[in-house]
Amino acid sequence: MLRFAAVGIDHGHVFDHIKGLLTAGCEFVGYCPETTPPNVLVKLATDYLDVPQADRDAILADPSIDIICIASIPRDRAGLAIRAMRAGKDVMTDKPGVTTVEQLSSVRNTVEATGKIFSICFTERHSVRSAVKAGKLVQQGAIGQVVQTMGMEAHQLQLSARPDWFFDPEYFGGIIVDIASHQIDQFLFYTGSETADVIASTVGNFAMPDKPKFEDYADVLLRSETASGFARVDWFTPDGLGTWGDGRLTILGTKGYIELRKYIDISGRPGKDHLFLVNDAGSTYIDCSGEKLEYFQAFANDVRDRTATAMTQAHVYEVCRLSLEAQAKAVRIGNQQGKIGND
CATH class of the missing domain: 3.30.360.10 (Dihydrodipicolinate Reductase; domain 2)
Structure with missing residues (x-):
């Protein structure tokens, strides 16, 4: 069973990630409580009483965790995603996955170097x-x-x-x-x-x-x-x-x-x-x-099978590029x- 954790819970879209991956048969094993809107943390702690809170460094260092979900302040998402991929995790991030051209370049380089998945959950x-x-x-x-x-x-x-x-x-x-x-x-x-x-x-x-x-x-x-x-x-x-x-x-x-x-x-x-x-x-x-x-099951399958059925990296990069331009x-x-x- 794939295991996932949430690092960055500054937007309510993190609940879409969690519900979607749980429905896809993945296990929610922890989240970092750092947040700017306290109501998100309260709802997360209420809805998932049995899921432990943990330091984000500990989460990223845990080799048993396969997927990191990110819904932090948008400016911080690319940096967290890069850290997660370098730590051997595949990433599902909220939009926007990047906020600068430099971040997009760094994400691309990291995906190429690590072979990990950088996927943006476009909730719309x-x-x-x-x-x-x-x-x-x-x-x-x-x-x-x-x-x-x-x-x-x-x-x-x-x-x-x-x-x-x-x-x-x-x-x-x-x-x-x-x-x-x-x-x-x-x-x-x-x-x-x-x-x-x-x-x-x-x-x-x-x-x-x-x-x-x-x-x-x-x-x-x-x-x-x-x-x-x-x-x-x-x-x-x-x-x-x-x-x-x-x-x-x-x-x-x-x-x-x-x-x-x-x-x-x-x-x-x-x-x-x-x-x-x-x-x-x-x-x-x-x-x-x-x-x-269908996206969440397809993403889980991609993590397991190393495929690109949920969304290609080329599509992710092009949406980011056009948005920035x-x-x-x-x-x-x-x-x-x-x-x-x-x-």
Whole structure:
């Protein structure tokens, strides 16, 4: 049985990693309690009473541990991943896996030197059942050749729950690196593109002039040899929605389209994971709440078999590269203090 531990629990996505790997038959054997939001530690200790806390150096030095899960402050994830891989562990990290070009280069060099897996859990695809179903429909040819994706990920700010680092791009890499990396991953995956170009990108601070470095809006336009992609991310979801965000994705094909309402259907259907398929056969609504999440089992299989079925390293690197490039090239609009990118 594969054994895993968590090192870095600064984001709630660590629970996706833990639940997913447990479902895949792995054993959760420990976690480092260092964290910036205390509520994450409280929930972890409550939900997993029998799992011991341990010093992170001891966890990394334990030869019986196969996998390290990382959801630390984004700036620290690459460094922890490199330490883990050098210690003989495969890594599952939260997005963004890296926040600088230098970190990406170091991660690549470490993977090449150690032969270990550096995988990023893009929860907007890997932990969303409607996104899994959409992938199957695309592979089955339900909408023909995919020519464009349009992703919109609106988030609730929830100010009272945010640690100080949340507002400083030095710590999270900027809104495109942090959030739009999800949409870049989805563009490459659903269009079958191995690489792409950043055509344009924008970041903005519209609602938080008191935190001038923070970015509460961004958009990105991508293009590959076969498809185009647009993504918009923001922190403007109103409290009245009833959930933390209204994530949507439209996948346009030559013979139809798919639309996902990932977390809520504002027209009234209960629950989440709503999928709408439109093609020559008609318009179909699919409740995807029973769809099986596949990434975690595939990752566990890759660790055991030394394969790359969950995600190739090339895909991981390209999502990181495009995210970093789009962030660096972004034109800033809105409140102009702390301006970055092009003038």
